[in-house]
Amino acid sequence: MSLKGKKILIVGLGLIGGSYAEALKREGFEVGAVTRSRESIDYALQKGLIDCGTISPDADFVGRYDILVFALYPHVFLKWIADNQHLIKPGALLTDVTGVKGSVVGKVQEMLRPDLEFVGAHPMAGREVYGVRNADCRIFKGANFIVTPTPSNSEAAILEIEELGRTLGFERISRLSPEKHDEMIGFLSQLTHCIAVGLMTCKDVRHMSAYTGDSFRDLTRIARINDEMWSELFLLNKDELLSQLDLFIGQMADIREAVAVGDSQRLRELMRLSTERRALFDK
Amino acid sequence: MSLKGKKILIVGLGLIGGSYAEALKREGFEVGAVTRSRESIDYALQKGLIDCGTISPDADFVGRYDILVFALYPHVFLKWIADNQHLIKPGALLTDVTGVKGSVVGKVQEMLRPDLEFVGAHPMAGREVYGVRNADCRIFKGANFIVTPTPSNSEAAILEIEELGRTLGFERISRLSPEKHDEMIGFLSQLTHCIAVGLMTCKDVRHMSAYTGDSFRDLTRIARINDEMWSELFLLNKDELLSQLDLFIGQMADIREAVAVGDSQRLRELMRLSTERRALFDK
Numbered sequence: 305m306s307l308k309g310k311k312i313l314i315v316g317l318g319l320i321g322g323s324y325a326e327a328l329k330r331e332g333f334e335v336g337a338v339t340r341s342r343e344s345i346d347y348a349l350q351k352g353l354i355d356c357g358t359i360s361p362d363a364d365f366v367g368r369y370d371i372l373v374f375a376l377y378p379h380v381f382l383k384w385i386a387d388n389q390h391l392i393k394p395g396a397l398l399t400d401v402t403g404v405k406g407s408v409v410g411k412v413q414e415m416l417r418p419d420l421e422f423v424g425a426h427p428m429a430g431r432e433v434y435g436v437r438n439a440d441c442r443i444f445k446g447a448n449f450i451v452t453p454t455p456s457n458s459e460a461a462i463l464e465i466e467e468l469g470r471t472l473g474f475e476r477i478s479r480l481s482p483e484k485h486d487e488m489i490g491f492l493s494q495l496t497h498c499i500a501v502g503l504m505t506c507k508d509v510r511h512m513s514a515y516t517g518d519s520f521r522d523l524t525r526i527a528r529i530n531d532e533m534w535s536e537l538f539l540l541n542k543d544e545l546l547s548q549l550d551l552f553i554g555q556m557a558d559i560r561e562a563v564a565v566g567d568s569q570r571l572r573e574l575m576r577l578s579t580e581r582r583a584l585f586d587k
Numbered sequence: 588m589s590l591k592g593k594k595i596l597i598v599g600l601g602l603i604g605g606s607y608a609e610a611l612k613r614e615g616f617e618v619g620a621v622t623r624s625r626e627s628i629d630y631a632l633q634k635g636l637i638d639c640g641t642i643s644p645d646a647d648f649v650g651r652y653d654i655l656v657f658a659l660y661p662h663v664f665l666k667w668i669a670d671n672q673h674l675i676k677p678g679a680l681l682t683d684v685t686g687v688k689g690s691v692v693g694k695v696q697e698m699l700r701p702d703l704e705f706v707g708a709h710p711m712a713g714r715e716v717y718g719v720r721n722a723d724c725r726i727f728k729g730a731n732f733i734v735t736p737t738p739s740n741s742e743a744a745i746l747e748i749e750e751l752g753r754t755l756g757f758e759r760i761s762r763l764s765p766e767k768h769d770e771m772i773g774f775l776s777q778l779t780h781c782i783a784v785g786l787m788t789c790k791d792v793r794h795m796s797a798y799t800g801d802s803f804r805d806l807t808r809i810a811r812i813n814d815e816m817w818s819e820l821f822l823l824n825k826d827e828l829l830s831q832l833d834l835f836i837g838q839m840a841d842i843r844e845a846v847a848v849g850d851s852q853r854l855r856e857l858m859r860l861s862t863e864r865r866a867l868f869d870k
Contacts, residue, residue: 503779507831524861556781
């Protein structure tokens, strides 16, 4: 299998769905969209992000597409599959952009028609703004694209979704099991968002904006957060997120103790470890 | 008083001292340096950052300067004043770049000769690299310069140090008492460095570097940290830092609880507050 010549349907035309559409149109694909708002369709048509779109999916429309990309909130994605999978073309390949996998991929695969295949993926890119009007496929450049196959997936389908990631412009394409993905994302993404929210809300800092340097600004950039989406993602990955929160809160308590007793050696040891590890993350 | 025509001595030629020297030379000032390493002097002379320098300060050398800027570790600064203030020109104006004020400004003012005046200042700029070889006065552009006067300072001297901040290229010049400064810095800078170190050391994340997005990278940029300097600054501001750590750790425990019991409303409330507040910090 190969992507070449395939027709691609984006379900959910927000920031990520719109950016997928833009990237795929630029690469010459025929791109359709299903979304809730007529205005989003009109905007995307006018900007040339899609070839056609609808807010009322039917078999005529949905049945034309070989690949379907779901860029929806997790519960909306699951409901869409339950309600509309009978519209999908036989043999089509499905993928998604959902930020948690353990509680999504298995459920979709279980309820899916046997002639369809779903390979989960997580494009690790985003911005602190929302909606198709902010779509910008440059956010994928240099970013990570993680494919989360299960034993029920075929190698051919996995390869095709990896090709999709490369076509979108992602730099690093990798595979993780849904469980490993969720542990990783619980730490690297969900915990960091919790920290940014915690830092921003633990004290009334409004009067401090005149004094802040880059460090506070960097740590709280992601404190601007879509509360509906992230609260859902947090609770869908509850056990992993709690483990990561416990690790972090425990470490902060250790640092507090070292400050309280004036243990300069312990502080310096942690700072040296931190400095050494951080060097691995430089771009 | 005005800076015009004054001779300026930098004591301590590291990243910040070297960047001060570069900025002041560009503005046409005569700039001297005292530091521990001959190599730093040679480098600064060769690059035109200073007019002259010495590693053995004497009255002939030090006594020529009208303004002295101390860019030293806090304990080294206090010792330098105790050992060498007899070398300073009568009527000279002293300032510093130290990151904590409550435990430094008062001590210096108490021990200082009555004909000298010290006005504390904190240039809120820096990089994750060290030494005069990394000096770069562009780091001051757009940054905050905080002057921390006490009742013992004259308005004329405070104005002169504020003029120094503007001359260096800082955008916002403000005044805070040493105590208000330390509360603010305990939160905006020291707590954020603790968080970055805590996040980087709470889990062995080396295998995760392939998957990380920008959020983890942003939160840990300052996890590369000069352990000698920061451990000293933390412990010199111990009470404030502990208060700020307690606020933050308490808030993280609240977030953990909301995740544990699945309290989506509480999570969303915190996220909306965080989003609203963060908007004030956009540049």
